[in-house]
Amino acid sequence: MSLQESGEMYLETIYVLHKTMDIVRSIDLATAMNFSKPSVSRAVHSLQDSGYLVFEDSGNLKLTEKGTLLARRIYERHVFFSNYFLALGIDGETAIEDACSIEHAISQETFEKMREHISSCIDLQDNGYYEQYLLKKKEGANEQEDDA
Numbered sequence: 650m651s652l653q654e655s656g657e658m659y660l661e662t663i664y665v666l667h668k669t670m671d672i673v674r675s676i677d678l679a680t681a682m683n684f685s686k687p688s689v690s691r692a693v694h695s696l697q698d699s700g701y702l703v704f705e706d707s708g709n710l711k712l713t714e715k716g717t718l719l720a721r722r723i724y725e726r727h728v729f730f731s732n733y734f735l736a737l738g739i740d741g742e743t744a745i746e747d748a749c750s751i752e753h754a755i756s757q758e759t760f761e762k763m764r765e766h767i768s769s770c771i772d773l774q775d776n777g778y779y780e781q782y783l784l785k786k787k788e789g790a791n792e793q794e795d796d797a
Contacts, residue, residue, distance in 0.1 A: 652699075654753040657723050658682070659692050660701060663710050664720035672709040726752035726760055731779040733767055745779075 652660070662681050666673040679689040693710060696702050701716035712720055730751050734744035755763075 652701075652719070655692065656696060656699075656701075657719065657753055658749075659689075659696060660712065660716055660720040661723045661727065663702065663712055664717065664724055667712070672707055674708045675710065678710065722757070723752055726755075728779050729760075729764055733771070735779060736771060 659678065659682070662678060663673055666677055666681060670677065675686065675689050675693055678684075678693070679686050682689070693702065693704075696716065697704060700713055701719065702710055702712050705711050727748050730748035731745055734747055735741065739747070
């Protein structure tokens with residue numbers, strides 16, 4: 650079964666949240682994605698029915714092997730394209746939004762060929778553009794909270 654972009658976004662977000670949180674609940678997902686709890690509930694039940702995740706007794710949303718493989722693939726694309734666009738000097742918000750659009754739209758074959766070609770032209774391995782951008786964005790949000 651092929652997932653639509655929205656399903657991929659849910660899986661990717663769960664994957665990313667698990668990088669910093671031991672337990673990811675539906676409410677965490679709703680907050681991160683800025684979606685309503687009922688919308689998230691419907692989506693995660695659909696993902697569970699399709700074998701992409703399971704609900705643990707603790708309420709944790711745990712990706713299955715199938716879900717982890719797909720989420721990791723989408724996240725890898727997101728980071729690659731974000732780094733590439735940021736390295737080109739594209740505004741951070743635009744770079745992230747464009748990366749998010751492209752990551753869902755291209756085939757794995759196209760991605761691999763693009764990655765191979767772009768990597769031969771520019772070194773994007775561990776350049777940290779994406780991580781630096783996220784850190785600056787987080788620091789900016791924290792400063793705004795302090796000013797309020």
